Structure formats: C-alpha cells, structure tokens
Amino acid sequence: MGIVDEDVARVRDATDFVAVASQFAQLKRVGTRWVGLCPFHGEKTPSLSINADQKLFYCFGCQAKGDVITFVRDVEHLDFVGAVEWLAAKAGITIRYTESAQGEGRRERARLVEAMEAAVEWYHQRLLTAPDAGPARRYLRDRGFDGDIVRRYRLGWAPDEWDALARALRLPDAVGEPTGLVRVRRGRQVDFFRRRILFPIFDVQGAPVSFGGRVLPGGDPPKYLNTAETKLYTKSKVLYGLNWSKDEVVRADEVILCEGYTDVIGFASAGLPRAVAPCGTALTEDHVRLLRRFASKVVLAFDPDAAGRTAAERFYAWERAHEIEVRVADLPAGQDPGELARTDPEALRRAVVDAQPFLGFRIERVLAAADLSAPEGRARAAESAMALIAEHPSELVRDQYVMQVADRCRVDADRLRSGAAGRGGPSKPSHRTHPHRGGAAPAAPERRRSRPRESKEVLALRLAVDAVAGPAIVPLLHEVLFRDPLHGAALRALLESGGDLRAALDGADPEAAELLQRLAVEEPTGDPRDLRRALLRDAANRCCEELRREAVAAGDAQGYVPAITWLKAQIEAISPDARPSQAVEDQLLAWLADRAEEKG
Numbered sequence: 358m359g360i361v362d363e364d365v366a367r368v369r370d371a372t373d374f375v376a377v378a379s380q381f382a383q384l385k386r387v388g389t390r391w392v393g394l395c396p397f398h399g400e401k402t403p404s405l406s407i408n409a410d411q412k413l414f415y416c417f418g419c420q421a422k423g424d425v426i427t428f429v430r431d432v433e434h435l436d437f438v439g440a441v442e443w444l445a446a447k448a449g450i451t452i453r454y455t456e457s458a459q460g461e462g463r464r465e466r467a468r469l470v471e472a473m474e475a476a477v478e479w480y481h482q483r484l485l486t487a488p489d490a491g492p493a494r495r496y497l498r499d500r501g502f503d504g505d506i507v508r509r510y511r512l513g514w515a516p517d518e519w520d521a522l523a524r525a526l527r528l529p530d531a532v533g534e535p536t537g538l539v540r541v542r543r544g545r546q547v548d549f550f551r552r553r554i555l556f557p558i559f560d561v562q563g564a565p566v567s568f569g570g571r572v573l574p575g576g577d578p579p580k581y582l583n584t585a586e587t588k589l590y591t592k593s594k595v596l597y598g599l600n601w602s603k604d605e606v607v608r609a610d611e612v613i614l615c616e617g618y619t620d621v622i623g624f625a626s627a628g629l630p631r632a633v634a635p636c637g638t639a640l641t642e643d644h645v646r647l648l649r650r651f652a653s654k655v656v657l658a659f660d661p662d663a664a665g666r667t668a669a670e671r672f673y674a675w676e677r678a679h680e681i682e683v684r685v686a687d688l689p690a691g692q693d694p695g696e697l698a699r700t701d702p703e704a705l706r707r708a709v710v711d712a713q714p715f716l717g718f719r720i721e722r723v724l725a726a727a728d729l730s731a732p733e734g735r736a737r738a739a740e741s742a743m744a745l746i747a748e749h750p751s752e753l754v755r756d757q758y759v760m761q762v763a764d765r766c767r768v769d770a771d772r773l774r775s776g777a778a779g780r781g782g783p784s785k786p787s788h789r790t791h792p793h794r795g796g797a798a799p800a801a802p803e804r805r806r807s808r809p810r811e812s813k814e815v816l817a818l819r820l821a822v823d824a825v826a827g828p829a830i831v832p833l834l835h836e837v838l839f840r841d842p843l844h845g846a847a848l849r850a851l852l853e854s855g856g857d858l859r860a861a862l863d864g865a866d867p868e869a870a871e872l873l874q875r876l877a878v879e880e881p882t883g884d885p886r887d888l889r890r891a892l893l894r895d896a897a898n899r900c901c902e903e904l905r906r907e908a909v910a911a912g913d914a915q916g917y918v919p920a921i922t923w924l925k926a927q928i929e930a931i932s933p934d935a936r937p938s939q940a941v942e943d944q945l946l947a948w949l950a951d952r953a954e955e956k957g
Contacts (some may be wrong), residue, residue, distance in 0.1 A: 358453050359438065359456070360441050360442075360453070361452070361453040361454070361455060362457065362935045364441075364445075364450070364452040364453055365426075365441055365452075367427060367450055368441050368444050368445045368448060368450055369412060369424065369444075370384065371448040371449070371450060372412065372425050372444050372448055373409075374407060374409050374412045374414070374425045374428070374600075375391050375407060375409050377425060377428070377429065377447070378391070378393070378405075378407055378414070378425075378428060379446070380397040380580045381604075382394055382395070382396050382405060384407065387880065388408075388880040389408075389409075389877055389880060389881075390406050390408060390409075390880055391406070391409060391453060391880065392404075392405060392406050392407075393405050393407075393429065393559075394433050394461050395418055395419060395421065396607075396638065396920070397416060397421045397431060397432070397605075397607065397785040398416075398418060398419040398421075398607075398610075399608050399610070400418050401607070403879045404416050404417040404418035404419075404669045405417075405418075405421075405693075406878035406879065407784055407878060408824075408877050408878045410824040411822075411824055411858055411859075411877050412424050412425045413858075413874060413878060414427075414878060415476075415874050415875050415877070415878040417875075420871075421933055422871065422875070424859070424873075425444065425546045426440050426441060426444065427440075428810075429443055429444060432653070433531065433561075433562060434587045434603065434650055435562065438463075439562070442463075459679065465588075466588065466589065467678065468532055469532060469535055469536050469587075469588060469589050469614055470565065470566075470589065472526070472532045472533070472538065473538070473564075473565040473566060473567075473589065474534070474537050474565055475521060475526055476513075476526065476538050476565075476568075477511055477513065477557045478673055479522060479526065480513025480514060480515060480522070480524055480557075480568075481508075481511045481513045482559075483509075483513060483514045483515075483516060484507065484512055484513050484514035484554070485507070485556075485732060487514065487516065487632055489516050489517065490516070490828060491695070493514045493554050493572055493573060493733055494571055496554070497512070497554065498573070500619065500695070500699075501623075501626070501699040502699070503579070505516060506622060506626065507553070510556065510622060512554060512555065512556060512557075512559075513554070513555035513557065513568075514553075514554060515551055515552065515553045515555055515570060516551070516552065517551055517552040518548070518551065519547055519551070520539075520545070520547055520548055520551075521548060522539065522548045522550075523538075523539045523546035524539060524873075525547055525776070526538075527753075528546075530546070533546055535587055535588050535589075536584075536587055537549055537567065537584040537585050537586075537587045537590070537591065538584075542556065543810040548769075549584065550568060550582070550586075551568045551657065551851040552571070552572070552576060552577075553570030553571060553572055553573075553576070553582065554570065554571045554922055555568045555569070555570050555571075555846075556568065556569040556570075556571070556618040558583075558584075558595060558597050558636055559600040559838070560589075560595060560600065560601050561600055561603060561647070562600065563600045564589075566587075566589040566590040566595060566701060567584040567587070567589070567590040567592075567595065567636065567923060568583070568584050569581060569582070569583050569584075569597070569636060569758055570582045570583070570937055571618075571636065581617075581637060581859065583636055583637040589850055591865045592635070592636050592637060592638045593641040593643045593644065594641075594643045594647065595831065596634065596635060596636070596644055596647060596648070596787065597618055597621055597633060597634045597635070597636050598618075598625075598632055598633040598634060599633045599647070599651075601625070601630065602621075602630055602632060602633060603651055605630045605631040606631045606651045606652050606831050607634075607651050607652065609631055610652050610653055610654060611631060611641035611652050611655075611656060612631055612633060612648050612652045612654070612655055612656070613629060613631055613632040613633070613656045613658050613686070613709060614632070614633060614634070614640065614648075614655055614656065614659075615632050615634050615657060615658040615659060615694050616634055616658075616693070617636075617693075617695070618634060619693075619695035620632065620634060620693060620694040621633060621634050621659065621696045622695065622699070623693075623694045623695035623696070623698030623699070624658070624694055624698065624705070625655050626698050626701070626702070627697075627702035627705045627706060627852065627873055627888070628706060629705070629706060629709055633648070634695075635730050640671075642671075642675060644733040645675045645679055645681065646679065649679045649680070649681055650680070652680065652681075653680065653681070653682060653686065653827045654682045655681055655683050655684070656684050656685070656686050656709055656712045657684070657686065657708070657715070658684065658686045658687045658688065658694050658708075659713075663685045669719070669745075669748050670748065670922070672715055673715075673748065673749055673750050676715075677687075677750060682714070683714070683715040684712035684713055684714055684715065684718075685712055685713055685714075685715055685718035685719075686708040686709050686711075686712045687708055687711070687712075687713065687718065687721075688705075688708050689701075689704065698731040701837055711948040712713065716745065716748075716749050716754070716758060716763075717758070719745050720745055720746070720758060720761070720762065720764065721737060722741045723741045723742050723745065724738055724742060724762075724765055724766075728767065729740075729766065735766040735767055735768065736766070736768075737739050738762075738765075738766055739754040739762055739763075739768050739773060741768040742758075742762045742766075743759070743762065743773060744757045746762070751896040757775070758775050759774055759835075759897070766772035766929075774848070810843045810956055812841075813888055813891050813892055813895065814819070814838075814839050814840070815844070815876070816882065816888055816894065817830065817883075817885075817888045817892060818844060818847055818848065818851075818872070818873070818876050819882070820879045820881045820883060820885055820888065821834065821848070821851055821856075822858050822861075822872050822873055823877075823881040826881055826885055827856055828856060829885050830857075830885035830888070831851055831852065831856040831888045833853070833885065834847075834848055834892075835852075835888075835946055835950050836848055836849055836852075836869060836953075837896055837946070837953045838889075838892040838893065838895075838896050838946070838949075839892070840895070840896075840899065843868055844872075846863075846865065846866060846868070846869040847869040847871075847872050847873050847876075849864035850862075850864050850866075850869055850870070850873065851873070858873065858877060861873060862874060889942070890931050890933075892940060893931055893945055893946060894928055894931055894932070895944050896929045896949055897924050897927060897945060897949065900924060900952065901924050901925065901928075901950060902923055903920055904917050904920055904921050904924070905917070905921065908921075927944075927945045928943070931945065944952060
C-alpha cells in the first residue's frame with residue numbers, strides 16, 4: 358500500500374523539521390543550520406546537522422541521513438507509510454491511499470486501536486477508584502508498585518463481572534471481538550478478562566494492542582492470561598515494554614530480555630529502563646529481528662539453560678544470522694528481577710553490567726558447581742564443559758573456551774581438542790576463521806568521516822545545494838570545472854535535475870548522493886560568482902597544461918601556440934583583480950566544454 362505522491366509532498370512541505378526533531382534532540386541554531394546530539398547513536402559532541410529549508414539531515418558521527426520522513430521513520434521505527442501518517446497527524450492533513458482496500462484496512466486498525474485505548478483507560482480508572490479493586494491495589498503496593506508506577510504503566514483492574522466492560526463501552530461486535538476484549542455468547546457480549554490485574558501491552562509505536570492479566574493470589578488459574586491473537590496482536594512479534602524502552606535501548610545499544618511484565622517494571626525502577634519481555638510465549642526469531650532494529654546486544658535476565666540444548670542452538674543461530682551479541686546476567690538463585698529490584702537494586706544493576714557471553718555463562722555454571730579440588734571432579738567438569746563448547750558453531754570461539762577450561766581443570770588443551778575432535782567437536786583454530794565476541798559479529802566502531810576538504814569545488818557544491826544560493830550558481834556551473842570525479846558526478850545530478858536537490862538525491866549514484874546530502878546540512882560560504890571564476894581559472898590552467906603535453910607528444914609546438922596564447926589571455930582576463938563581463942566567462946566555459954566533449 359502507498360500514499361498518493363501529492364499527499365506525501367504536502368505532508369513534507371507542511372512539516373516544521375526543527376519542531377519535529379526537537380522532540381528527540383536538543384538543537385541549537387548555527388548560522389542557517391541546526392545542530393545537536395544525534396538520537397541514533399550515543400555521543401557527547403553534536404554531530405547531527407539539519408537543513409530546515411530543504412528538510413534534510415545528516416549525522417557526521419553515524420552517517421544517518423535523509424529527509425524529515427526518513428528521520429521520523431528511524432527515530433520512531435516506522436515504515437514509510439507510518440511515518441507519513443505520523444507527520445500528517447501532526448500537521449492536520451488528511452492523506453489518501455493508492456489502494457482503497459488497503460486504506461480501509463488502516464482505517465479498521467484505527468477503529469480497533471481506538472477501542473483498545475478506551476478499554477485501557479476504563480480498566481485503569483477501575484483500578485484507581487473502584488471499591489472492588491481494593492485487594493488489587495493492596496497486592497500491588499505489597500509488590501512495590503506505588504501510584505506513580507500504576508499510572509506510568511496504566512495498570513488496570515477487570516472486575517468480577519461477566520460484562521462490565523461490554524456494558525460500559527458498548528462496542529459493536531465487529532469491533533469488540535476483533536480486539537479480543539469481548540466474546541459473543543448466545544448473542545450477548547461477555548468480557549474476556551474478569552477479576553484480574555491487567556497490564557496493557559503496546560506495540561512499538563505505543564498503540565495498545567493487547568492485555569496480560571494476572572490473577573490475584575487464590576484466584577482461578579491460569580496465573581497469567583493473555584488476550585488471544587487478533588488483527589492487532591501477534592504475540593510472536595510484540596515485546597512488552599519496547600514502546601517505553603526503545604529510546605534507552607538505542608542509546609545503550611543494549612536490550613535486557615526478561616520473562617514477565619513485573620520484571621520489566623522492576624528493571625526500570627532500578628534505573629535500567631531498557632528491559633522488554635515476550636508476552637506469554639517463548640522468544641521467537643521475529644522477536645530477535647525486532648530487537649535487532651534497536652540494539653546489537655541482548656542481555657538475558659532469566660535462566661538460559663531452562664530449555665537445554667535446543668535453546669542454545671537457537672541463540673547461536675540468531676547470533677550469526679542477525680549479528681547480535683547474546684549475554685547473560687547472573688542473577689541470584691531463586692530471585693526474579695522484579696523482586697530483586699525491591700530488595701537489592703544494586704545487585705540487579707551489577708548483574709547486567711557484569712553479564713557474560715552466553716556460552717561463557719553456561720561453562721562458568723558447570724565449573725562453579727564442580728569439585729575442582731580432585732582429579733575426578735576436574736575431569737567430569739571438563740567433559741561437561743566440552744559438551745557445551747561443542748554446540749557453538751564458531752571454531753575460533755570454541756577454541757578460546759577450550760583453553761579456558763583446560764586452565765581451570767588443569768588439563769592439557771591439546772588433549773581436550775583431540776578428544777573433542779573425535780566427537781566432531783572443537784579443533785584448532787583455522788586461519789580462515791575470524792574472531793568475534795561470543796559468536797556475534799563485532800560491533801562496528803563509530804565511524805567519523807572527515808568532512809570534505811574545503812576546496813573550491815566543495816565550496817561551489819555547498820552553495821549549489823543551498824535553497825537560497827543554489828538557483829544563482831547552478832546554471833553557471835559545468836562538469837568541466839570539476840577535477841574530482843565525485844564532485845563532477847554530484848554536479849551532474851544537480852544539473853540533470855534542474856537544480857532540484859530532492860530529485861538530484863534520487864537520481865545520483867550512492868556516493869554522490871551522500872556527498873550532496875552532507876553538503877546540504879553544512880553552512881554555505883563564499884560568493885557564487887567569485888567561486889565560478891576561480892573554478893574557470895583552474896580549469897583553464899589545467900587545459901593549458903594538457904595542450905602543452907599534447908604539443909610535445911605531437912612534435913608540433915607551433916601548431917598549439919594560438920590555442921595556448923588565447924587561453925592565457927582568458928585566464929588573465931578573469932584574474933582576481935579583473936572584473937570581466939559574464940559573457941567573457943561564458944565564452945571561456947563554452948570553449949572548455951566543447952574541448953572536453955571532443956576528447957570524449
């Protein structure tokens with residue numbers, strides 16, 4: 358599905374880019390541009406620059422770039438249509454879709470989300486004020502959930518009635534059932550949740566899509582009950598808490614994965630607001646794909662050995678396929694994160710900071726439980742550790758752990774390798790294997806490309822992409838004036854687009870487009886006419902040198918004298934001290950362009 362191009366342009370033109378970006382970064386005006394800390398990576402020195410007129414941005418730290426729609430897509434983690442809708446809502450613009458059926462699908466989703474929002478608020482107010490919610494309020498207080506937490510996470514209470522929500526909201530069946538809020542029994546709507554504390558579940562954009570309900574102690578099982586899958590909610594693709602934690606996850610490049618709603622809230626209360634949890638299901642590859650959009654490191658805050666070898670194989674496969682690093686927080690036995698956040702928050706924070714690589718954690722658990730004081734105990738521990746090592750797909754990672762186990766168990770490393778090799782296990786590292794941490798691809802260091810050197814070509818291009826100076830200088834330029842092929846390609850894209858920067862960015866090759874994008878957010882300096890004249894002199898001098906080389910090669914110095922003499926006169930005529938008419942400059946430029954075309 359798409360949005361009508363005209364409406365995309367209307368939304369982009371109506372948007373105040375600085376006002377939008379200021380919601381996510383503190384900006385400061387520098388000349389005609391705006392600069393600030395980039396919201397897409399951690400930094401202390403501002404490297405984000407915004408051209409408010411052209412509605413373009415570029416980060417000199419992480420090379421994030423694009424227009425205002427791209428900015429919203431990246432910062433809010435939306436698709437293109439979602440970003441345009443987000444901006445259209447801010448600007449009060451009604452947009453049209455290219456396919457009416459799909460447009461109706463988005464309108465239906467909006468109706469379902471509206472119903473879910475009404476339910477979230479109704480249940481929340483019941484918890485805050487209803488007399489029958491007293492036991493739920495006491496239970497939450499006993500668990501350390503004060504009023505601020507209840508309001509922040511919009512916790513709710515479903516009363517012990519068959520149709521309290523249905524009667525309060527009066528939702529049509531076509532809305533109530535598809536949301537999972539009610540079921541229709543013999544023509545009557547019946548509430549899905551009764552006598553449960555409710556945790557609203559939001560998608561990554563913050564739209565309510567589901568609920569998780571916890572029964573009070575002594576209530577009917579199951580302990581937790583989730584909304585069934587609906588048009589809004591697919592449990593294998595939604596993570597509780599990601600809507601709140603995504604900004605901190607991006608900043609830290611790390612997400613904490615725990616088991617339940619109260620764990621997520623506990624981590625946040627302990628000063629670690631980057632935790633998420635699956636909603637009543639095991640972690641899936643869809644979850645991993647979602648997390649990889651925000652961070653490259655995942656810290657497991659639950660027992661990773663609970664599912665045995667099958668779980669380990671999945672984690673290793675995901676590490677490789679999605680280039681993530683999986684680590685494990687070593688939590689005190691018998692304490693979940695929600696409980697530890699109340700009793701010892703420092704221990705919870707320390708467990709995350711000291712998280713170990715997945716395989717290293719599992720090996721350490723085996724060695725810690727073994728009796729390493731006796732030869733028999735060391736041998737059994739080495740065998741058990743080697744069985745875990747054999748599961749890892751990277752030969753070099755395996756060998757690193759073989760050496761650790763050999764040192765701890767006082768066994769020769771080659772002996773362990775030879776024994777494991779007989780079982781298809783780890784062997785000596787191959788020169789073809791590349792090292793990386795715990796099976797994950799190494800995190801790329803922050804790249805800071807140097808800005809283009811301040812040559813006359815760069816200065817001219819920077820003026821050419823400026824909304825004010827561009828129309829004056831672009832018609833005066835020609836590729837023959839540019840010696841650097843990249844600069845020439847960038848100018849060619851501008852000329853072919855008629856000076857339209859957005860069209861030039863779409864039509865240029867990737868390197869030229871990046872150069873144009875980068876220059877567009879920098880402050881333009883210099884006089885267009887002076888720069889053009891300087892470029893003409895440089896191009897004419899280069900041409901003089903070419904003519905001299907050609908004369909030598911041809912053995913015909915006299916034949917080239919007229920052209921060289923004419924060129925020298927033109928160079929003198931456009932010297933810094935001279936003020937020639939534009940006609941003189943245009944004549945020289947036309948001659949240089951014709952010669953370049955003849956040479957092919």
